[in-house]
Amino acid sequence: MGTRFAIPPETDTVSGKARSSASPRIGERSSGLIQQARLSGPMPWVIAIMTALTVIATAAGLSLANLAENARSEIAGGLTVQIVEGAPMERDRQAELAVTLLEERADIARVRRVPDAELHALLAPWLGSEVGSGDDAIPTPALIDVQLVGDVTGASLAELRESLANSVPAARVDAQAGWLGPVFAAISSLQWLAIVLVLLLAATSAAAVWLAARSALGSNRDTIEIVHLLGGNDRQIAGIFQRSIAMDAVIGGGIGLLLGLVAIVLLGRQFARLGSGMVAGGGLGPADWLYLALVPVLAVVLAVLTARVTVLSALRRML
Amino acid sequence: MMSGSDGAIVQFDNVGLRYGADAEVLSDVSFTLFPGSFYFLTGASGAGKTSLLRLLYLAQRPTRGVVRMFGTDTITVPRGHLPGFRRRIGVVFQDFRLVPHLSVSDNVALPLRISGVAEADIRKPVADMLAWVGLDQRAGAFPATLSGGEQQRVAIARAVIARPEVLVADEPTGNVDPDMALKLLRLFEALNRLGTTVVVATHDVHLLQKVPDSLIMRLDRGRLSDPTGALRYPPRRDPAVL
Numbered sequence A: 001m002g003t004r005f006a007i008p009p010e011t012d013t014v015s016g017k018a019r020s021s022a023s024p025r026i027g028e029r030s031s032g033l034i035q036q037a038r039l040s041g042p043m044p045w046v047i048a049i050m051t052a053l054t055v056i057a058t059a060a061g062l063s064l065a066n067l068a069e070n071a072r073s074e075i076a077g078g079l080t081v082q083i084v085e086g087a088p089m090e091r092d093r094q095a096e097l098a099v100t101l102l103e104e105r106a107d108i109a110r111v112r113r114v115p116d117a118e119l120h121a122l123l124a125p126w127l128g129s130e131v132g133s134g135d136d137a138i139p140t141p142a143l144i145d146v147q148l149v150g151d152v153t154g155a156s157l158a159e160l161r162e163s164l165a166n167s168v169p170a171a172r173v174d175a176q177a178g179w180l181g182p183v184f185a186a187i188s189s190l191q192w193l194a195i196v197l198v199l200l201l202a203a204t205s206a207a208a209v210w211l212a213a214r215s216a217l218g219s220n221r222d223t224i225e226i227v228h229l230l231g232g233n234d235r236q237i238a239g240i241f242q243r244s245i246a247m248d249a250v251i252g253g254g255i256g257l258l259l260g261l262v263a264i265v266l267l268g269r270q271f272a273r274l275g276s277g278m279v280a281g282g283g284l285g286p287a288d289w290l291y292l293a294l295v296p297v298l299a300v301v302l303a304v305l306t307a308r309v310t311v312l313s314a315l316r317r318m319l
Numbered sequence B: 001m002m003s004g005s006d007g008a009i010v011q012f013d014n015v016g017l018r019y020g021a022d023a024e025v026l027s028d029v030s031f032t033l034f035p036g037s038f039y040f041l042t043g044a045s046g047a048g049k050t051s052l053l054r055l056l057y058l059a060q061r062p063t064r065g066v067v068r069m070f071g072t073d074t075i076t077v078p079r080g081h082l083p084g085f086r087r088r089i090g091v092v093f094q095d096f097r098l099v100p101h102l103s104v105s106d107n108v109a110l111p112l113r114i115s116g117v118a119e120a121d122i123r124k125p126v127a128d129m130l131a132w133v134g135l136d137q138r139a140g141a142f143p144a145t146l147s148g149g150e151q152q153r154v155a156i157a158r159a160v161i162a163r164p165e166v167l168v169a170d171e172p173t174g175n176v177d178p179d180m181a182l183k184l185l186r187l188f189e190a191l192n193r194l195g196t197t198v199v200v201a202t203h204d205v206h207l208l209q210k211v212p213d214s215l216i217m218r219l220d221r222g223r224l225s226d227p228t229g230a231l232r233y234p235p236r237r238d239p240a241v242l
Helices: A010-019 A043-075 A088-103 A116-127 A154-165 A181-219 A221-229 A234-272 A286-315 B049-056 B079-086 B104-114 B123-132 B148-160 B178-193
Strands: A078-083 A108-113 A142-148 A171-175 B010-018 B024-033 B038-043 B064-069 B089-092 B166-170 B197-201 B215-220 B223-225
Touching: A043 A181, A043 A234, A043 A286, A078 A088, A078 A154, A088 A108, A088 A142, A088 A154, A116 A142, A154 A171, A181 A221, A181 A234, A181 A286, A221 A234, A221 B079, A221 B104, A234 A286, B010 B049, B024 B049, B024 B064, B038 B049, B038 B178, B049 B166, B049 B197, B089 B148, B104 B123, B104 B148, B123 B148, B148 B166, B148 B178, B166 B178, B178 B197
Parallel strands: B024 B223, B038 B197, B038 B215, B089 B166, B166 B197
Antiparallel strands: A078 A142, A078 A171, A108 A142, B010 B024, B010 B064, B215 B223
């Protein structure tokens, strides 16, 4: 065999370094200490799916927030004045008077009477093309679109109603936001649903990582015990698992982000084809894309923290 | 407190160990190990040798008694401090306990990596250590491809590479032929001459005669026989002559 009986001199130089009870990283080759399946294993794919779903849910939440915000800002100062008068002449007279009175007010930025032809065209799908003309026509109110300088408040609405009440008795004044109240409530519910979905997905991801860490602990129990008995401390051993899970999470998070973004772009194109002004307000801005890019980063952080807590709590049961 | 224990590296005082509700596997074990000493631990199968060694390399805490290592009571020391003590102890496990998916050189390097030694400072000591145990040609091999004797030498190289203050070896010559057993014993003696306290558990009575200055600890059904008191009150050795 040729065994030589001399202590290698270099071991003297390392012995001093081997006395520390600190917890350095076990080394750049430490990841080989635990056996990993990497892409052939389920973990990166589980994280990829979770990340993709979280990205889509987050995008939906952000899109709904943008939609609601744009719609709100558009109609925040909007009022509609209806002149509900059956006699066409009197309706026109009161409408013209209302426009004149409103234009004189300093708190009103814009007044526009909706032309009868435009109004009839809007109603035609429901009331037919003969609406508003001829002797048998269904009388339709005159509509005046008003934009206040500021937002509509209960006080400003009441004051405006009072100011028109004497001169224009047929006037009915309504805040445009009031019409869309139920829509905003529905959007708000969907936003909360998106938030809850993101939280549930985060919890599911954490649970998946917890299971994976427990499984890895079980299958590497002998190696862990050896490292433990050779002086490896809990933080070092947890660090090995953290780095392994982090690598899985980086791979999975990247794939998940890509899948999520593809889904968002495809959905975005479909919604854009609807040509609806309200839906168009739900587009994502630069900050939104940044938030979406943060999803896999947070997934990695969540996975690493979960792995750390899981491994440390399991190791504390060892001496 | 025992007398004559100043400077002791290991001190057991009335140590007892039981697993669960079973009878004690170690009872009233008391001894003192001084730096640079060489001990054989003998006894029949089931006498408690492995249990005693597990207490020595801090894999287990006793049920009762006092275990002091490097001047510190390891029973009361916080759990987080134990790795620091373990790094001062080299262990050759009876079943080797090599990491199967690491190469021979990575197995040997493990204690250095655990201690935070830089990779650049690891390669040469590992190569020298493998040459020392005659396995320099098998550095890249995996444990499964090694013979029992080769695995044993890897385990020994791993145990001594960080130059432990205490080396604990459980039947380290059990899987090798007599010639190799003697060579491995000489390795332990070489380490012992450099100041490492060596404890070798063996049932090979012929081995005991090969190290003339060694002390013998004999376990019989969990009790340590020490008729002369040499284990409990060993003669002091002058470190200068080590």
